[in-house]
Amino acid sequence: MNFAPSPIADSEPPHDCPLCPRLVGFREELRQEFPTWWNAPVNAFGDPAAWLGIIGLAPGKHGANRTGRPFTGDFAGVLLFETLAKYGFATGVYEAKPDDTLQLQGAMIINAVKCLPPQNKPTPEEIRTCRPFLEGQIAALPRARVFVALGQIAHQSAVKALGGRLPKCKFGHLAEHRMPDGRILIDSYHCSRYNQNTGRLTTEMFEAVFARAAELRDESAR
Numbered sequence: 001m002n003f004a005p006s007p008i009a010d011s012e013p014p015h016d017c018p019l020c021p022r023l024v025g026f027r028e029e030l031r032q033e034f035p036t037w038w039n040a041p042v043n044a045f046g047d048p049a050a051w052l053g054i055i056g057l058a059p060g061k062h063g064a065n066r067t068g069r070p071f072t073g074d075f076a077g078v079l080l081f082e083t084l085a086k087y088g089f090a091t092g093v094y095e096a097k098p099d100d101t102l103q104l105q106g107a108m109i110i111n112a113v114k115c116l117p118p119q120n121k122p123t124p125e126e127i128r129t130c131r132p133f134l135e136g137q138i139a140a141l142p143r144a145r146v147f148v149a150l151g152q153i154a155h156q157s158a159v160k161a162l163g164g165r166l167p168k169c170k171f172g173h174l175a176e177h178r179m180p181d182g183r184i185l186i187d188s189y190h191c192s193r194y195n196q197n198t199g200r201l202t203t204e205m206f207e208a209v210f211a212r213a214a215e216l217r218d219e220s221a222r
């Protein structure tokens with residue numbers, strides 16, 4: 001099947017990463033049931049010269065776990081990619097498949113957990129086990145000065161991966177946290193179907209996050 005090759009391949013987990021037994025078992029079940037799906041750790045997607053890092057939670061079953069590209073093919077991807085395009089972080093046409101013409105400009109999407117967890121809920125141990133890959137991917141983006149965390153779990157993993165301290169960095173939509181080396185983390189509610197359908201996250205609220213990221217980008221360019 002077509003899938004997006006990683007722009008930071010050296011920091012990705014192996015295709016058959018064995019480190020989380022529960023997730024490996026789920027992966028094997030889905031490989032039997034849906035042999036044409038990606039069903040493997042999902043690579044980062046975006047621009048290796050990224051100025052903005054976007055930290056998601058984990059692949060969605062019918063999105064990234066099926067297509068092999070973060071947020072591609074599921075409900076959450078529509079709002080995310082529309083918003084990235086609106087603020088100059090994406091070009092091309094998003095068609096919910098990894099061989100469409102969508103490209104990220106100055107941005108990279110990375111998941112905190114690379115494999116699909118049952119019910120979209122990784123355990124604390126799985127989040128911890130996968131963090132070295134997140135840290136490696138962040139380290140592979142030396143130009144990234146701003147990160148957006150999508151949801152509380154991504155926030156917690158991002159704070160740790162960026163060298164911050166959780167007691168000082170409380171999650172909140174549009175909250176901004178300065179990391180010890182000066183990088184900035186902006187929080188957002190996750191753009192999941194649930195959050196959008198319940199009104200917890202509106203389009204305007206989500207756009208405000210990337211408007212702020214774009215503002216920081218434009219300030220740094222002056």
Ligand code: SF4
Nearest residue numbers: 013017020114115130
């Ligand atoms: S979640 Fe991360 S550490 Fe766990 S099996 Fe997948 S790639 Fe490996």
